[in-house]
Amino acid sequence: TGYQLQRFGTERLVPGLVAIAFTRELGPLITGIMLAARIGAAFTAELGTMQVSEEVEAIEAMGIGPLRFLVAPRLLALFLLMPCLSTIANLAAIFASCLISRAYFSIAFVYFLDLVRDALLIRDIVTGVLKSFLFGLLIGGIACYRGLSVKGGAAGVGTATTSSVVTSIATVIGFDTMYNIVYTVFFPT
Template sequence: MANARAQPPVLVAQGIGHLTRNFLREVGGVFWFIVNTFQETFERIQKGRVPFRATSFFRHTERAGVDSVPLVGLVSFFLGLTMALLTGYQLQRFGTERLIPGLVAIAFTRELGPLLTGIMLAARIGAAFTAELGTMQVNEEVEAIEAMGIGPLRFLVAPRMLALFFLMPCLSTVSNIAAIFASSLVCKAYFSMAFPYFLDLVKDSLLIRDIITGILKSFMFGLLIAAIACYRGLTVKGGAAGVGTSTTSSVVTAITTVIGFDTLYNIVYTTFYPT
């Protein structure tokens, strides 16, 4: 009843407070989820036992990694193609089309490769993880695992998290190579740039630092996507409808988090390395 009499500014403040509280609760939830998964996994290792079976890890790496190569490769190829073509015509006006290889290479290795791969994997694999774990949760399978004395975090979450953690950099590299290759085709076809010359220009402009930045970012993206997807899956409530809602929410949260984290990373990075 208090709400009915509240003034609009109070309602806005209430709304903001409510959203902030939910946001902080979710951030805290995912953070402790990651911590507990690590803890449960290391406790198992300390006992001298493997935390999960290798087959489980490889099944997830195959699904998340190998099976994602065509999608990541194709999307990055077309984006590299478009980027080289559109920037090429602009740069040609100033006679600087030789900057295309460096531009595409730096843009993809530092930024677009990891970011695009992150977004694609959040949609493709994150959704699959949430739906799979969510269904297990609804069918009491997760509780049954817990009831047997098996830690569900190290058994179900750790192999998925580790698979995405290690595969994101690999897939980012696939994305980079596909985009650079596509831009080399454009450079050859439209700007008469020979492949060896193109490669020389890429090597001249690309720094090791750019590559390391992209790789480090990818590791973190992989961890975040897997953590958010598994967290959403294991906290599903409300049957089949709940699985659907959580899957949508998982993809949206993972994509937003990846972009948000990328921005934060770039702010910190450019503060320390401005060039």
């Protein structure tokens, strides 16, 4: 993008484009896809193994609700973790873009940060953080549901884990698309 903008003398737009694109869209989406693949698979495999080895039934026999004991902590962890990781991804992307802009377009660090600050709106940040919270709930909910509904031994755990990852990634992308449609209807700038 920077090279195309440089042809027209507008490479100073790169910092704002990167900041908005990552804060509102790419940061939460890429982080959600990574967490769906890594943590969603781990949650599904762990709960699926517990389901197959009848540990979930043992927890129920002790009078402890598996949703409160097994699912709620995982949902809360992803709900709180996603915005933190998304923020780190956003900062890393902006910093990397700053280094590249300095090397290729001679944009000074301080000037780059001024352009980012001028381009980035509070609603862009809020949108990215809100998406991150919701992606965490979606990924955690799908992973826990697939894990607790495993049947068929070790093969069932593998199938459920694969299904959980694919479903989570597709759901995150689909939800992101729907969120963006609703966002552009209510904030048409």
